[in-house]
Amino acid sequence: MSHTPPVAAGDTFHAPTGQTVNTVLGPIPASELGVVAVHEALLSVIPGAQYAPDISMDRTEIFEILAGKLAGFREHGGRTIVDSTGMFHGRDVKLYEALSRSTGVHIVASTGMGPEEMLGGYFLTPQTNPPTPWPAGKFADLFSKEVTEGMVVPRVERRGAAGLVTTTAARTGMTPTEESLFRGAARTSLKTGIPVSIRFGADALHDLDIVLDEELPADRVLVGGLDRKDADSAALGVAGRGAFVGIDNVGLNDHAGYLTDHDRAELVLGLVKAGHADKIILSGNSIGVAKGQPDYDLPFSHVVSTFVPFLKAHGLSDEDARRILVDNPRNLLTVR
Amino acid sequence: MTKVNTVLGTIPAEELEIVAVHEHIGYGMPGSELDTTWWKSPEQAYEETVPKLRKFRENGGGTFVDATGICNGRDVDYYKSLSAKTGVHIVACTGFVGGDTALPHFSRATVDYLAKVFIHEITVGIGNTGAKAGVIKVGVSRGGRMTDLDRRIYRAAARAAVVTGAPILTHLAIDPEPAVTIFNEEGLSLDRVLFGHADDGLNAPITPHDWIYEQGGRIGFDTFGYDLELPDPPFWGRKRAERMEHFVNLVNKGYADKLLVSADANCSPLGWPGVKGHTINYIFEDMIPDMRTAGIDDATIKLLLEDNPAEFLSLQA
Numbered sequence A: 001m002s003h004t005p006p007v008a009a010g011d012t013f014h015a016p017t018g019q020t021v022n023t024v025l026g027p028i029p030a031s032e033l034g035v036v037a038v039h040e041a042l043l044s045v046i047p048g049a050q051y052a053p054d055i056s057m058d059r060t061e062i063f064e065i066l067a068g069k070l071a072g073f074r075e076h077g078g079r080t081i082v083d084s085t086g087m088f089h090g091r092d093v094k095l096y097e098a099l100s101r102s103t104g105v106h107i108v109a110s111t112g113m114g115p116e117e118m119l120g121g122y123f124l125t126p127q128t129n130p131p132t133p134w135p136a137g138k139f140a141d142l143f144s145k146e147v148t149e150g151m152v153v154p155r156v157e158r159r160g161a162a163g164l165v166t167t168t169a170a171r172t173g174m175t176p177t178e179e180s181l182f183r184g185a186a187r188t189s190l191k192t193g194i195p196v197s198i199r200f201g202a203d204a205l206h207d208l209d210i211v212l213d214e215e216l217p218a219d220r221v222l223v224g225g226l227d228r229k230d231a232d233s234a235a236l237g238v239a240g241r242g243a244f245v246g247i248d249n250v251g252l253n254d255h256a257g258y259l260t261d262h263d264r265a266e267l268v269l270g271l272v273k274a275g276h277a278d279k280i281i282l283s284g285n286s287i288g289v290a291k292g293q294p295d296y297d298l299p300f301s302h303v304v305s306t307f308v309p310f311l312k313a314h315g316l317s318d319e320d321a322r323r324i325l326v327d328n329p330r331n332l333l334t335v336r
Numbered sequence B: 001m002t003k004v005n006t007v008l009g010t011i012p013a014e015e016l017e018i019v020a021v022h023e024h025i026g027y028g029m030p031g032s033e034l035d036t037t038w039w040k041s042p043e044q045a046y047e048e049t050v051p052k053l054r055k056f057r058e059n060g061g062g063t064f065v066d067a068t069g070i071c072n073g074r075d076v077d078y079y080k081s082l083s084a085k086t087g088v089h090i091v092a093c094t095g096f097v098g099g100d101t102a103l104p105h106f107s108r109a110t111v112d113y114l115a116k117v118f119i120h121e122i123t124v125g126i127g128n129t130g131a132k133a134g135v136i137k138v139g140v141s142r143g144g145r146m147t148d149l150d151r152r153i154y155r156a157a158a159r160a161a162v163v164t165g166a167p168i169l170t171h172l173a174i175d176p177e178p179a180v181t182i183f184n185e186e187g188l189s190l191d192r193v194l195f196g197h198a199d200d201g202l203n204a205p206i207t208p209h210d211w212i213y214e215q216g217g218r219i220g221f222d223t224f225g226y227d228l229e230l231p232d233p234p235f236w237g238r239k240r241a242e243r244m245e246h247f248v249n250l251v252n253k254g255y256a257d258k259l260l261v262s263a264d265a266n267c268s269p270l271g272w273p274g275v276k277g278h279t280i281n282y283i284f285e286d287m288i289p290d291m292r293t294a295g296i297d298d299a300t301i302k303l304l305l306e307d308n309p310a311e312f313l314s315l316q317a
């Protein structure tokens, strides 16, 4: 096993000195991020699947698969990957530390939870009478400590700081507990300086407005899933409010609920034309290792090696390509 | 030959001695492991737990049934070390405390899948521990009525109980009609089911004790010691004398062969503060003396604490 240190990304990436991004191996200068995949999953475990007798949680096997995929990402120019699954969906901080040391890829891990359906009973039916679900302030406290004190290895120890706080609303519409999660995530961002990543439920602008209502600046927010067909034309509205537009199911071409890469390209080029090149985030939402759910084996490098060349062939400038792959994720992930 | 699954292996029921049939080494709601408010060092956990088990042993306790469900902090390797070092038999459970403590992988699952999980844990083992579960835990979610998920878990538990002969412990005995229907439909004899928490302050008034007994079910007075006289009683607490009066009333009706008793205490709680001053040893220090004062004879006390649980825990495949 090699122990390549994470490499500096080269001289084309400019960022003001002193700005940092939280990775699992500690804060690094924002200028070192390079090409970033912002909405991905490393180990993704449906809560509870780790206890199922028919599901293997072999660490060596999981490590080997993830290391192979991260090496592939790196070979295609990728430098930083964000595991945006939050704190209760298989996140394994110590495994990610070892993977980052071994592959040289920067790994940003996330705090946060959601949708409500994925929460544990501790947050939904606590041992109080009546069993009132958690309010925003308690979620904010739980998530913020994952930045100020470090991410938890449950009941054992805290590790490095989370680099992103993520949450999701139900497709049928945001539930009251999810509103608490969204507000808690926004307050976490305000308190700690890490960005918020939301995956919208039924209405992207409504869900974005919940976090903005906490007086969080829009440029600290990434709205994911805007390449869903039911997002309609929310991408323009999200960019118009100043938030980042997550076109983050790139490579998904056979799902009735999502645009194809061909239509995604049109969406991207349209946003660029409308002056929003600085708000576009592309990612694949791929899953490195899936447990308790179907595999989704798209290479982490799909955006950089396949989709961006396709965009360039359809008129995206080199400058905008670099903006989308490097500058926008860096601006989003920089702790402020 | 009577067989009972403990975390250190299958033993004859004759070895059980006095049984505490519904207890917890440590219980926490799923997700509480993320909140450092509740974390304890291993030093602290052993320090809080070992003396209670040692005292339980010294008092004549033989077997501790842990009713902590799959997603509630159940930690079988830890139980194995506690059992090996204190000499107390520990029986671990499969199943869930209630639908609202089953995490998404299980809450989305079919009855068939859940039954396979329970059967695997009883006949093959729990995770990589090699330890087989000895009882199946099910329960009613918060809200007072059985949810659709609760019913799926009850049905899966019934199937697993029929196949393996393991008994079922319920969390709460309220709304028992759907449960009894499910058990009957699955062909499970109701004397394999302990309808638990029939004595707590919140639920005793809405639990149909006579009806459960008439159906052939066992009744759990298994929150002994959650007394309102405690300095900081939980919301399910009950006046000490009132619980005992209720209990004696059922004994006098002739229900003793279907009654089981326990304290439902946490040795070292995982995701909540616990209730200070309440331990498993309430059984010896308060409950048994109170029973004697109330006129319950020693033969009945032996029935409640040894014979009934031995019969209940024995795998009847």
Ligand SMILES: [Zn+2]
Pocket (backbone or CB within 6 Å): B022, B023, B024, B067, B264
């Ligand atoms: Zn209990």
